[in-house]
Amino acid sequence: MILHQRPRILRSSPAIRSLVAETIITPNDFIAPLFIDEGEGILTEIASMPNYYRRSIDLTVKEVKELWSIGIKSVLLFIKCKDDLKDNTGKEAWNKDGLMQRSIKAIKDAVPEMYIMTDVALDPYSSYGHDGIVKDGEIVNDQTVEALVKMSISHAEAGADMVAPSDMMDGRIGAIRLGLEQNNFTRTGIMAYSAKYASCFYGPFRDALDSAPGFGDKKTYQMDYANRTEAIKEALMDVEEGADIVMVKPGLPYLDIVREVKNAVDVPVSVYNISGEYAMIKAAAKMGWINEDKAIIETLTCIKRAGADLIATYFAKDAARLLS
Numbered sequence: 368m369i370l371h372q373r374p375r376i377l378r379s380s381p382a383i384r385s386l387v388a389e390t391i392i393t394p395n396d397f398i399a400p401l402f403i404d405e406g407e408g409i410l411t412e413i414a415s416m417p418n419y420y421r422r423s424i425d426l427t428v429k430e431v432k433e434l435w436s437i438g439i440k441s442v443l444l445f446i447k448c449k450d451d452l453k454d455n456t457g458k459e460a461w462n463k464d465g466l467m468q469r470s471i472k473a474i475k476d477a478v479p480e481m482y483i484m485t486d487v488a489l490d491p492y493s494s495y496g497h498d499g500i501v502k503d504g505e506i507v508n509d510q511t512v513e514a515l516v517k518m519s520i521s522h523a524e525a526g527a528d529m530v531a532p533s534d535m536m537d538g539r540i541g542a543i544r545l546g547l548e549q550n551n552f553t554r555t556g557i558m559a560y561s562a563k564y565a566s567c568f569y570g571p572f573r574d575a576l577d578s579a580p581g582f583g584d585k586k587t588y589q590m591d592y593a594n595r596t597e598a599i600k601e602a603l604m605d606v607e608e609g610a611d612i613v614m615v616k617p618g619l620p621y622l623d624i625v626r627e628v629k630n631a632v633d634v635p636v637s638v639y640n641i642s643g644e645y646a647m648i649k650a651a652a653k654m655g656w657i658n659e660d661k662a663i664i665e666t667l668t669c670i671k672r673a674g675a676d677l678i679a680t681y682f683a684k685d686a687a688r689l690l691s
């Protein structure tokens with residue numbers, strides 16, 4: 368055969384493959400989510416997330432030190448709220464001495480360089496397990512936004528570098544930006560969960576925080592997975608309202624959305640490689656059906672190839688180790 372093009376030439380050895388590789392992941396790309404619990408010396412494995420844990424603050428600080436030492440630059444904090452502090456206002460969310468606020472301070476004290484992001488949504492604090500305030504069976508928007516603003520300011524006060532609203536209420540990014548400005552938090556960033564879909568893949572996360580909705584589902588605020596155009600609209604709105612970073616979530620089944628959003632916005636795009644995606648790889652690996660290490664690196668590389676500038680992933684630590 369006489370061919371003008373032989374694409375296999377560029378695949379013929381590890382050297383040439385690495386020379387032409389378009390996408391390279393490094394620990395700089397990762398955000399490590401952390402689940403925090405009350406108490407001391409607490410380390411609880413999450414049943415549906417093997418080798419992932421909920422930790423008390425002391426052990427969280429230890430973990431953050433380790434993450435920093437292997438090159439992870441950011442953590443995303445989630446707390447498990449005690450049942451007796453949950454209500455329908457979410458007021459524990461902006462308690463100065465709440466678990467989140469104490470965690471932020473403890474981490475900042477121990478590892479000041481670590482970039483701290485915090486989840487902003489009412490679900491861990493809600494007696495209904497919803498991301499907002501409930502009235503007559505409905506998740507009310509504007510009153511929820513007021514609560515989210517208070518929550519964000521309180522995280523900034525405690526020392527968070529960036530707040531990450533994951534609630535999908537309308538207008539919350541603009542309101543949070545305004546609230547931060549009015550309170551002089553001019554260095555606090557906003558990572559907006561802009562295109563967050565109502566997904567069954569959040570199941571293991573809700574186990575981790577005991578935050579499953581008590582009635583109904585989250586379809587009146589999180590997006591319908593049948594839709595694409597809406598994701599671009601949401602991302603553009605959030606940029607307009609003041610988001611520093613926009614997020615697409617979940618990751619793997621939504622990589623088309625990641626690319627669309629990446630092409631549409633002029634801010635970094637983050638992707639959340641969520642709990643269900645973690646659980647699936649762990650389960651298949653446990654069965655001996657896939658190679659876990661290879662699955663981790665392939666997954667994260669593909670998410671970055673799709674357009675992710677940052678990736679929130681429960682594999683952050685494993686991947687950093689595998690890459691070193």
Ligand code: PBG
Pocket residue numbers: 486488490498533534568569570571572573585640641642643
């Ligand atoms: C809470 C929140 C959720 C996740 C991040 N923030 C769950 C939900 O919306 O029900 C999911 C993360 C994951 O599954 O890993 N608003």
